[in-house]
Amino acid sequence: MTLLPHLAALQVVIPLLAAPICIMLRRPGLAWGFATLVSLTDFVISLGLLWQVQTDGPFSYAIGNWAAPWGIEYRVDALAAYMLVIISAMGAAVMLFARRSIEAEIEHARIYLFYTCYLLCLTGLLGMVITGDAFNLFVFLEISALSSYAMIALGRGRRALTAAYHYLILGTVGATFYVIGVGLVYSLTGTLNMADLSRLLPQAAGYRTLEVALAFITVGVALKLALFPLHKWLPDAYSYAPSVVSAFLASTATKVALYVLIRLFFTVFGASYLTEGIPVAEVLLVTAIAAMFSGSAVAIWQADLKRSLAYSSVAQIGYMVLGVALISAAGMAAGLLHLFNHALMKACLFLALGAVFYRLKSVNIRDMEGIARQMPLTMGAFVVGGLSLIGVPLTAGFISKWYLMLASFQDGRWWLAVLIVLSSLLAVVYVWRVVEAAYLRPRPHGAPAVREAPMSLLAPLWGLALANIWFGLDTSYSYGAAQWAAEALFRAGGLL
Amino acid sequence: MDNLLQIIIDHYNYWIVIILMMIGFYVVIARGNLVKKLVGLNIFQTSVFLLYISVGNVMGGTAPILVSEAAEARPDAQVLYTNPLTSVLILTAIVVGVATTSLGLALVVRIKESYGTMEEDEIIDMDQAEDKAERDRLRGPTPEEIAEGHPS
Amino acid sequence: MNPLLWMLVTPLIGGVGILLANRQPNAREGVTILTAAALIWQVWGLAPEVLAGGRPEASFFEIVPGIELAFRVEPLGMLFALVASGLWIIASAYSIGYMRGNHEKHQTRFYLFFAVSIAATIGVAFSANLFTLFVFYEALTLATYPLVTHAGSAKARQGGRTYLGILIATSIGLLLTAIIWTWWATGTTEFTPGGILGQEIVGPEVGLLLFLFMFGIGKAALMPIHRWLPAAMVAPTPVSALLHAVAVVKAGVFSVIKVIVYVFGWENLAATPSAEWLLYVAGGTIVVASLIAMRQDNLKRRLAYSTVSQLSYVTMAAAILAPLSLVGAALHIAAHALGKITLFFAAGAIHTAAHKDYVSQLDGIGRRMPWTMGAFAVGALSMIGVPPTAGFISKWYMLLGAYDVQAWFAVGVITLSTLLNAAYFLPIVYAAFFKPEKPVHADGHAHTHHNHDYSNHGEAPWPSVVALTLTAAGTVALFFFAEMPLDLARQMIEATP
Known part of the structure; x- marks a missing residue:
């Protein structure tokens, strides 16, 4: 028996099964080693899936051999494979960093529980990407x-407790909200399979129910995505979570939410419904621009640097949504590219702060004054990540901005390009104040x-920093x- | 008028769902007590369970279980089942809801342990006091304090 | 490895050497001088090939389809690289005297970023397309930031903030937009003789694009975005000298000429009425900056405003859009570099030896520091444009070009500003040599450092004096031996189809 045809299932099943095993391992070092091994395995599997899609095209996998639309279907297409690679790569990178940092930040007795939660979280994120079933996605x-x-x-x-509670x-x-939307869609079509939905929904295009469903789904996913003005939970969550968790969530969780939005908009509802019906694209565009400016502006004033980065994430999500909201292949490509590049830069920055916290027990900008002389390598990586965040040429961030601006030009909306540029100037301010303080x-x-x-x-920190440079070249x-x-x-949506 | 009333009555399940949903949502937003918020969240989720199940219900249908092989075998048997899928989905959703509630309650216990309260207003006050103390620490001793020889 | 790449890498290798020699000042400074010499040898070795019409090329990463990190040596870039590399070694020698004389801290960091800045400057000079230019332009900004804020004081941080803020804001905000627009419209960012806009961007849009470019290149210090230049004067004087008389500001005006000649094409631009505004903005900057310079008592600030004014000579000369004035613009890059670095060296030497920073303190100082003030006089004459100094030749060509196309506004501005230059430079020279020395500490500006008494000072340490004498000699020499730069400048114009 070869495992190759089952790669799609293994991608999700391995971390899922690994989680309870991790509980049994107990010892922090063992749990870490195991979780890291699983993450690396998942990364390899995701590369395998990407390779499969690139050579043979998109494919489906019926869980338990129950054929869709009755059974749950895993669907791996180009977008899903791209996302799987990003998530599992970020998971692996963060895990390599985690051991010492987690030991310093989490009680000894709870460490194995952290790794269990991490594996479950990884399972959930990968599952959201790979599933072809709208309700399974909710699970x-x-x-x-x-x-x-x-x-x-x-x-x-x-504060971490209240942050988690909120x-x-x-x-x-x-x-x-997402479940409500899916329920309404189900009541119209009688199916939950995404491929089925995309076939059946055009017939239901006139119904008010469909519009309500779209609204519920959009708001629900936007909450998970922390799209302005639904971002209130994110700054607290990222600033009080352990550094490793902040890095992992910032580089994966919101990204997957964006993926869900893209998947539902473009595969399930169809891009034409977005442009003809209620003005979803316009609403997203406006919120994206508001996020770009408000997130960056607030980030400037935060003394806690993890908080500053969290607000910066709100702004960066704005860039990604902006690309998606252009409803063009160029805009989508730019948004997806920024999704990847932002995962690289934010992981690098959060991990740099994790390293600072490891030594300093604080990431407050006042406590970090002059730190660069004592931790030159850590702060060097921070500067690389920061430059990438600003979008300085030869870093990954520059490439994102370049394509976003290009997509705006192609769309005839040159003013968007101007806004992108103006908002990245705010990034200069909140990155540079750190450089000034530290150096x-x-x-x-x-x-x-x-x-x-x-x-x-x-x-691992410098691995990510160098990745920021490599993907800028x-x-x-x-x-x-x-x-x-x-x-x-x-092309699948018939738009190209 | 009768017509409108008829519409309202015909869709009574939706009205119950909407009312429950709004009650739950209101409680989540308006209540400061962390446990009550969770209760509101539960009501909110329950309304969605009802939405699914009532959508899946078929008038006059019976529970979607095999009655008996003999009854099945009769060619004229027209057993009307309700849609089983929605019930199954909601079974999953209930499990998720229970997990959420228990995690939420566990968090509230920990919050109560470390703050001594589970009223949101009081927690916010305590956090703000903490922020202020932190700011004061980082500002460092004032020149007067240094002059008096009392470095903080 | 490609010789062009070697030129970029040489200063970086030097930088690594400087880091390694952190603890041995003599070895560290030795590495600096050696690297500078190696760079000169490479760059000057390239000149004959370029003069003969060769255009060495190299390309590395294709970052985006059609956008690559690529280098090509053309006459103007060659001229700029010659000036920058030639003055680097002199400035390094000067720095040694200055940094030691003033007991500056963090000297390793200083020499390291000095080297990185030169690498970035060479990158700007040899860039083959707008993208590469932008990359090294930004690298230059970032690499000079630690030099500007060298002192680490609140004032230095404030100055550094203004410096970085304006340069980054304009380059990302305007220059990058202009580059992307150009690429989107034409599909290329390659510097091409005759321009690349063609029929893709015409009419008023050309004026707008020119606006984005000219104000996007903040290093050219066109008013009102000149503020970073005086702000950067918080840097140690060798930095002000090399970077804010040569590398940084010249990278700015170099980019201006490059964009006008190779992106817009000066002939196309001459046929576009919407591009005329540049002449007036540059002319206005020349006069206004001169007027501000007259009112500055701090010597370095006066020099800074003089630089703002002189930079706009280059921009205005390019904006006249006549072949001869473009030659003048290119020459002025070299002429002003030599003259202004001399002036800054002199200011630094005065600071080191006498701890005087203000014009009003300089009465009679020429008798104590004859070499320094003699060099200062030569530099000042070159700023004014008096023969036999290099400044005369560049101004001469600018005027010839302006006459050719009957740009009377430009002629008027050059005449007026010559008078203004004389008005704010000659009194310094006069006071230094002919006024009696004021009694010590008679005014509020007098500084005492380390409880030293500097009233009985002589010249600055000898490396500094040698350096400023050399650049002053160079200023005169360029007047008599102007053939090579002239040839290069002419080639730039003749390459236009």
Whole structure:
């Protein structure tokens, strides 16, 4: 028996089964090693799936051999394969970093529980991407959400608890909104299979019910996506969660929510419904622009740098949604590219802060004054990630901005390009104030001397930093894959 | 008028769903007590369960289980089943709901342990006081304090 | 490896060497000088090939289809690289005297970023397309930031913030938009003789694109985005000298000429009425900056505003859009670089030896520091445009070009500003040599450092004096031996089809 035909199922099943095993392992080191191994395996599997899609085209996998639309179907197309690679790659990168950082930030007795939650969260995120069933998506959504609430609650201090609680309330409301929308769609069509839905929904185009369903689904997913103004949960959650969790969630969770939005909009509802019916694209565009500016503007004033990065995430989500809301293959490719690049830069930045926290026990900008002389490598990686966030040429961030602006030009909306540029200037401010504090100010009076972070933290950190540079130079993989995924999506929707 | 009334009565299940949904949503938003918020969330979710199940119901239908092989075998047997899928889905959703509630309650227990309260207003006040203390710490001692020889 | 790549990498290798020699100042400075010498040898070795019509090329990454990191040496870039590399070694020698004389801290960081800045400058000079230009333009901004904020004081941070803020805001906000627009419309960003716009962007849009480019290139310090230049004067003087008289600002005006000649095509631009505004903005900057310079008592600030004014000479000369004035613009890059670096060197030497920073303190200083003030006088004459200094030749060509196309506005501006230049430079020279020395600490500006008494000072440390004498000599030499730069500048114009 060869496992090759079952790669799609293995992608999700391996971390799912690994989670209970992880509970049994108990010992922190063992749990870490196991979780890392699983993450790396998943990464390899996702590459295998990508390769399969690239050679043979998109394919389906019937879970338990129950044929769709009765059984649950896993569907791997270009976009899904692209997302799977990003998520599992980020998971693996973060896991390589995790051991020392988690030991420093989470109680010893709870560490194995963290790795269990992480594996469940990974399961949920990968499942959301790979499934071809709208209700199954909800189940995976809740798996990832519940485990991420728990992971956030493991963070420093009691504020993590309230942050997790608020995220739980808002996340559940969002998920329930999504279920309502799916229920309404089901009542119209009698199916939950996405391929079936996309075939049947055009016949229901005139119904008010469909519009209501679209509205519920959009709002529900936007809550998970933390799209402005539904982002309230995100800053607290990211700033009080353990550094590793912030890095992992920032680089994957919101991205998957965006994927869900894209999948439902373009595969299920169909792009033509978005442009002809209620003005979803316009609404998204406006909120995206509002996010770009408000997120960055608020980020400037945060003394807690994790919080600053969290607000920056709100802004960056705006860029991605902007690309999607252009409803063009070029815009979609730019949005997806930024999705990947942003995962790289945010993971790099959050992990850099994780390394700082490891030594300094604080990521407050005042405590970090003059830190660059004591932790030059860590702060060097932070600067690389920051430059990428700004969009300085030769970094990945520049390529995203370039294509986003290009897509705006192609759409005839040059003013959008101007807005993109203006908002990235805000990024200059919130990145540079950190550089100024860390490099130019003296250490605060009486501050303890700290050493450079250990090698086990620096190596994955610099791996990500160099990835930021590499994907700023060689875009054949990143943009190539994004463009390929976007075009496949539009071609499948009959728009290209 | 009769017509409108008829529409309302015909769709009574939806009205119940909407009313429950609004009650639940209101409680989530308006209540400051963290447990009550969770209860509201539960009501909100329950309304959605009802929505699914009532959509799947077929008038006069029976539960979607095999009655007996003998009854099945008769060619004139027209057993009307309700849609089983929605019930199955909601079974899953209920499990998810229970998991959410239990996690939420566990968080509330921990919050109560560390804050000593589960009223949101009080928690916010305590957080703000903490923020202020942090700001004061980072500002460092004022020149007067240093002059007096009381570095903080 | 490609020789062009070697030129980029040489300063970076030097930078690594500087880092390794962190603890041994002599070895560190030795590495700096050696690297500078190696760079000169490479760059000047390239000149004969370019003069003979060769255009060495190299390309590396294709970042986006049609956009690659590519280099091509054309006459104007060659001229710029010659100036930058030639002055780097002199500035390095000067720095050694200055940094040691003033007991500056973090000297390793200083030499490291100095080297990185030169690498970025060479990258700007040799870039083959707008994208590569942009990359190195930004790299130059970032690499010079640690130099500007070298002192680390609140004032330095503030200056650095203004410096970085304006340069990054304009380059990302306007220049990048212009580049993307150009690429989107024409499908290329390659520098091509005669321009690349063709029929893709015409009419008023050309004026708008020119606006984006000219204000996007913030380093050219066109008013009102000149503020970063005076702000950057918080840097140690060798930085001000090399970067804010040579590398950074010249990268700005170099880009201006490059864009006008190779992106717009000066002949196309001359036929576009919507592009005329540049002449007036540049002319206005020349006069207004000169007027501001007259009112500055801080010597470095006066030099900074003089630089703003002189940079706009280049921009205006390019905006006259006559072949001869473009030659003048290219020459002025070299002429102003030599003259202004001399002036800055002199200002730094005065600071090191006498701890004086203000014009009003300089009475009679020429008798204590004859070499320094002599060089200062030569630099000042070149700023004014008096023969036999290099400034005369470039102004001469600008005027010839302006006469050719009857740009009387430009002629008027050049005449007026010559008078203004004389008015704010000659009094310094006069006071230094002919006024009696004021009693020590008679005014509020006097500074005492390390409880030293600097009243009985002589010249600055000898490396500094040698450096400023050399650049002053160069200013005169360029007047007599202007053939090579003239040849290069003419080739730039003749290449236009």
